[in-house]
Amino acid sequence: LAPSVMDIGQRFVLWVRSHCCHDKSSADIETKPKAKGKDIVVLKNDHVDAPKRPLPPLPPRDMYVALYDYTARTADDLSFRAGDRLEALNKTGPWWFARALTGISANKEGFVPANYVAQEESLYAEPWYFQDTKRVDAEKMLLSEGNETGAFLIRQCESQKGELSLSVLDNGKVKHYKVRKLDNGGYYVSTAKSFLTLKELVQYYSENNHGLCVQLGEPCKKLEAPQTHGLSYNTVDHWEISRSSIKLLKKLGTGQFGEVYEGLWNGTTPVAVKTLRCGNMDPNDFLREAQIMKKLRHSKLIQLYAVCTLDEPIYIITELMKNGSLLEYLQKDKGKELQFHDQVEMAAQVAAGMAYLEQQNYIHRDLAARNVLVGENNICKVADFGLARVFKVDNENVYEAKEGSKFPVKWTAPEAINANKFSIKSDVWSFGILMYEIITFGQMPYPTMSNYQVIQVLPSGYRMSCPANCPTVFYNIMMDCWKENDFDRPTFETLQWKLEDYFDLDVTSYADTNRIP
Numbered sequence: 001l002a003p004s005v006m007d008i009g010q011r012f013v014l015w016v017r018s019h020c021c022h023d024k025s026s027a028d029i030e031t032k033p034k035a036k037g038k039d040i041v042v043l044k045n046d047h048v049d050a051p052k053r054p055l056p057p058l059p060p061r062d063m064y065v066a067l068y069d070y071t072a073r074t075a076d077d078l079s080f081r082a083g084d085r086l087e088a089l090n091k092t093g094p095w096w097f098a099r100a101l102t103g104i105s106a107n108k109e110g111f112v113p114a115n116y117v118a119q120e121e122s123l124y125a126e127p128w129y130f131q132d133t134k135r136v137d138a139e140k141m142l143l144s145e146g147n148e149t150g151a152f153l154i155r156q157c158e159s160q161k162g163e164l165s166l167s168v169l170d171n172g173k174v175k176h177y178k179v180r181k182l183d184n185g186g187y188y189v190s191t192a193k194s195f196l197t198l199k200e201l202v203q204y205y206s207e208n209n210h211g212l213c214v215q216l217g218e219p220c221k222k223l224e225a226p227q228t229h230g231l232s233y234n235t236v237d238h239w240e241i242s243r244s245s246i247k248l249l250k251k252l253g254t255g256q257f258g259e260v261y262e263g264l265w266n267g268t269t270p271v272a273v274k275t276l277r278c279g280n281m282d283p284n285d286f287l288r289e290a291q292i293m294k295k296l297r298h299s300k301l302i303q304l305y306a307v308c309t310l311d312e313p314i315y316i317i318t319e320l321m322k323n324g325s326l327l328e329y330l331q332k333d334k335g336k337e338l339q340f341h342d343q344v345e346m347a348a349q350v351a352a353g354m355a356y357l358e359q360q361n362y363i364h365r366d367l368a369a370r371n372v373l374v375g376e377n378n379i380c381k382v383a384d385f386g387l388a389r390v391f392k393v394d395n396e397n398v399y400e401a402k403e404g405s406k407f408p409v410k411w412t413a414p415e416a417i418n419a420n421k422f423s424i425k426s427d428v429w430s431f432g433i434l435m436y437e438i439i440t441f442g443q444m445p446y447p448t449m450s451n452y453q454v455i456q457v458l459p460s461g462y463r464m465s466c467p468a469n470c471p472t473v474f475y476n477i478m479m480d481c482w483k484e485n486d487f488d489r490p491t492f493e494t495l496q497w498k499l500e501d502y503f504d505l506d507v508t509s510y511a512d513t514n515r516i517p
């Protein structure tokens with residue numbers, strides 16, 4: 001082997017690998033792992049003459065960095081830890097085919113969830129850049145365990161596209177600063193000093209506070225990894241999965257449609273399994289609805305992963321939520337620990353999930369605390385959307401209003417009870433009742449009245465009075481949801497921002513940057 005070939009170094013070795021390995025039998029090529037810090041490819045005589053012409057420039061490698069830890073769920077995907085480097089080989093769909101370059105899967109190839117990685121050197125790969133993060137979520141993350149004074153993040157606000165904010169933890173309080181953009185592309189927090197990139201801005205304020213409340217310290221810890229798109233790369237299109245891949249572990253509860261279990265998919269992945277009694281539904285109706293439901297994806301909606309419909313009982317496989325239904329959560333000890341701030345934030349999360357359904361022109365039809373699930377850190381997600389349309393429900397207490405009609409009467413808008421007129425606006429009515437459940441820690445609405453009495457009094461304008469310890473502003477939002485004319489009720493989009501901005505309704509809540517020299 002000519003020494004010059006050996007000296008060409010790693011770029012040439014990579015060229016050899018990608019351009020020769022595929023053409024020539026692997027038996028022709030041996031790779032020695034390391035010599036003087038470089039890989040050396042040893043070619044047999046008949047291939048040494050390969051690079052006669054100047055080598056074409058290498059295509060840039062498509063390098064990514066893992067943002068979260070991920071544990072492989074099938075033999076075809078890769079486990080990795082946040083910070084590991086991966087080369088994307090095929091970026092089709094929500095699961096990419098990649099080669100791990102570092103970490104526990106180094107040198108292995110397999111599938112990775114695309115939303116767990118960010119392009120190397122890009123802003124998205126910075127550990128302090130929290131893309132679509134709202135102010136409430138930023139505060140929640142910074143105030144959670146593991147962050148110390150100086151912990152910070154820069155976020156791009158979901159509701160105000162293009163707006164950047166710097167959120168910093170200062171002795172148990174979160175302060176927010178607007179990061180403004182210059183016309184020529186630079187950034188500044190104070191007009192006194194601007195930077196070409198956000199990275200430079202962060203570097204500058206990490207060395208000295210320069211007028212910020214504190215010097216920037218560690219990037220904020222991320223609370224939870226996002227949901228993957230389906231269970232794995234091969235369930236994205238194969239919605240029906242084998243029943244034998246699901247192991248039922250523990251019964252979590254009995255709902256209006258059947259039993260719910262904690263389960264394990266493929267021996268690796270915790271899931272919730274809803275078993276459905278077919279007696280009270282037409283399986284075809286269910287499948288039709290499930291086709292729509294599986295397309296609805298939002299961080300505040302329970303994700304439907306897969307179904308087993310070939311035998312009975314039908315299984316619906318969804319993401320597992322550690323703390324069960326919001327109703328039970330509110331009623332148990334955990335609920336008593338909640339502060340008003342947490343209650344508003346939980347209502348805001350439900351409104352966010354519902355605002356997504358509103359945008360998708362989808363109606364829930366059974367919004368109530370029993371159909372919202374709670375994960376860690378009070379994370380709430382809306383569940384069971386659309387199922388009420390498919391099932392003839394049979395929980396007499398909640399659903400039977402009068403003979404022949406089965407509704408969750410105390411949650412249902414008058415026009416839906418009387419004229420079967422379900423719309424996103426009847427969901428808004430139900431949301432007002434859900435706010436009542438949140439603020440009363442899971443009390444039954446209209447506690448002293450029967451379903452029948454409720455139906456009787458609503459048309460004359462009767463509404464629940466303001467619960468004890470419920471601030472008027474919060475109660476007024478509930479009352480808006482119960483306007484007689486459905487067009488007068490707010491949209492979920494409005495409810496979402498009203499609740500998200502409940503404590504900070506104007507920009508003056510931003511820390512004062514005029515004082516920054």
Ligand code: AMP
Pocket residue numbers: 252253254255256257258260272302318319320321322323324325328370371373383384
């Ligand atoms: P449901 O049929 O939705 O009313 O569910 C019955 C009970 O099972 C609920 O009250 C929850 O406690 C529990 N449950 C339902 N779905 C899940 C889930 N995805 N994760 C955890 N627990 C669940």
